[in-house]
Amino acid sequence: MTTTPQAPLLAMKGVSKSFPGVRALAGVDLVLHRGEVLALLGENGAGKSTLIKILAGAYRPDAGSIVINGHALSFANPIHAQRAGISVIYQEFNLIPSLSARENIFLGRERTCQGFIQRRAEQSRALELFAHVGVQIDPETPCRELAIGQQQVVEIAKALSQDARIIVMDEPSAALTSPEVERLFGIVHELKVRGIGVIYISHRLDEIFRIADRVMVMRDGQHVATRPTGQVTREALIEMMVGRKLESEFPKRSATVGKERLVVKHLCRRGKVRDVSFSIRAGEVLGLTGLVGAGRTETARLIFGADRSDSGTITLDGRMLRLQNPRDAIRAGIALLTEDRKSQGLVLGQSVRENFGLPNLSQMSSWGFVQQRRESSAFARFVESLRIRIPHHEQLARNLSGGNQQKVVLAKWLQRNCEVIIFDEPTRGIDVGAKYEVYLLINELAAQGKAILMISSELPEVMGMSDRILVMHQGRISGEVADVPNSTQEDIMRTAVG
């Protein structure tokens, strides 16, 4: 390989890394050329994140080499990696919300003249960078006021301002709406043209086929295969990722929809949710989609009592609910699996067993004393049935992969045996195999006669899973699709954009 006419932009060879008790990477190779988009695929826990963190200088590999432009490098820290032209855009952006886009871009590398910041110079450079990627953002807007897609552009501009030659994007489209994803693709294309190598991590196969030149698949810390995108099929990729054949992406089921269970009428919360009314029947999966910020999560939080509604009523099985807080909602039999597992679903510093027990302690305690044996045995049942991969029950929630974290959250609500279950982006950041398991579980719950509300931005998922779909736009329900099999993604999209 060393005698090829042009050395690759990046070559990682035989990279290995172990953590106490886990072999995260075992001799992984990765090659990236100039102006190329390499998609990195793999289930959660396959070792993608570890590989990226080694590239970013956050971890030191146990073995292996990293060669950039023919120069061997061994990163001691993230700053060295940055100087070598590597930029990683993580799923959770590293932006400071109170600072403006410009200040974030130049954070730590401010353009100064005798200690004073050259605001004008920074501004024009920021505008120039935004122009490169074809987006218009006012550089003085505080980042907290920017949409997720715009924040991402700021991150990309920041990477460009550091003269990044390799940009790693970790699930860049996960939180984006369809038009934003389109714009992201445009930006990626722009980066390619400029000769930048892009490593693109995503679970969305459609995207990979659209923008990646080559695709690399990892499984269990090992390199499975790297192929030009044109030479593989969707099915082949899934098979490589999970190591077995999947029948279909969405499990089939025969819905037997019963009587109305949850009825929501004229629900309002100032500015966010406007006069939302709908009902869910027993055994029904109701899909709720729309653009980010359309009020989907806000509606779910009202039904769960996490926020107070200004007006409107919520009825479960004919009984009117007065919800002051989530505790009331849980007692009434409503569960919410939040969109953001890390900040809302789990106490990361506690063990998985303790997380599992949190909403269930009333069942598992007597006289205020927690019966740990009862808790452990209940959890053990779910570890088995949901196939949660953990070494022991005392494992901290922080140390699990996204899929396993979601399964722990699922377990804690399944134990509660709630009648209404709200899934907010249930498969975000989850690999294909675990996704399928979540879908199966949703179907099983529906078959038990529960009422299910599934919020999702992924249209194929909404269409594959729902019996009925509601579309929200600017806090209102802007459309309903009752005949799901005979409608198209375009129909829904049109309603979503208003």
Next chain:
Amino acid sequence: MAEPRIRSILSRLVSDYGMFFVLLLLCCYYSWVTYDEQHPTGAAAAEQLAKQITRQFAKNSNVLIVARDSNEDGTFADLLRAQLRGEGFSVIETVKGQPSDARNAIQRLTDAGVRVDVIACNQATAGWAVMENLGSKFPSLASVKIVQPQSYRWPNFLKTDNLLNVANQIAVIAIIAIGMTTVIITAGIDLSVGSLIALSAVVSTLLIRDLAGAEQASALAMTACGLAGIAVCAAIGCFSGLMVTTFAIPAFIATLGMMLVASGFAYIFAKGQSIYQVPDAFVWLGRGGKMGVPNAVILMIVLYLIAHVLMTHTTLGRYIYAIGGNTEAARLSGVPVKRILVFVYTMSGALAGLGGVVMASQLKSGSPTYGGMYELYVIAAVVVGGTSLAGGEGKVLGTLIGAFIIAVIQNGMNLTGVESYTQKVVLGLVILGAVLVDTRKKSGWNWLRFRAAKIND
């Protein structure tokens, strides 16, 4: 499979109770430094000397006992006499007093022609000039043997009295630190505890003076007054909790405000004076004890056991940890966050109040100047004990260890004669060092790369 398990248990032990080893190390150090010649006194000396005499002398020997005129020497002399008589010796006289008394007694005995075989002294009286060259002064006593208890070597630090003293001194801080630990685990802080010590001490002694009959107050009345002091502090803690939960005022600010309010009230109630008019029995809690163990120490141990069980085995404890770890996740899991936070601040206030009553009892008075800077010592004990100020983790028993680390350092420096100003400097540095060790340990003893580790977070 067995080996990694043992290793994981060991590493957990070290990470959970690493401070325990620091405490042991400190104890070892001060034991070594204060290793010194010890002379038994009182009952222990009597026991030892009785055995020695029984072993060395014939049963019908005549014994003269010489001791000083103090309580401890009195116990020594009386016990020794009783024991020797039981063994069949004839104790011809027991002297308790000055060297002149001893000389007079010996003079009298020799004048009367009484045979004296043994003179039993303790370490102090054996050193009296009278006892030197008895044979030349009183020819009839040429063959008399002077015996005294044997000395031994033992660290001053490890003497039972000293250790109990350490425990008693730290009791107030340790009791308050229980409440502080729970508050800090919820990611809060309570700065008002120092002032609450003063308020509670003033309120309870004031009530004893003005309502319960001052020096004539009954035990029941004193208990009621103490409880009233605690209740006032609990109410203030509850108020802080409500400010934190209902109005979302940062705990630092809310409790800072209450710190000033409580201190001000303590001065107003006491009119700036100390209150001494309490019965002698009032010191029962602070100074009294069973079998040498002060009641305050027993109370502290009981409270720690209760708190440990509460935090590790009950839903309440689980909720407290969950709130500190992730308030929003806890709320969305149905944890009654507000109720529990109010409870935690109320308990912190009540325990600070209890600490105030203990301190008033120890000092047999109440004063608005009590508890100055105590909130900082309490927080230091909690943090040295391994509780994170970020919330979500920490252990009540760790706090007890932290409190003892502080107490042992202070006591050790007193024993080795370190000046009190220097003590402050050392204590501050030790607290920093302890916390540094703790954070290093958590990042896997990665001393050199700690900056990189921070960036990853």
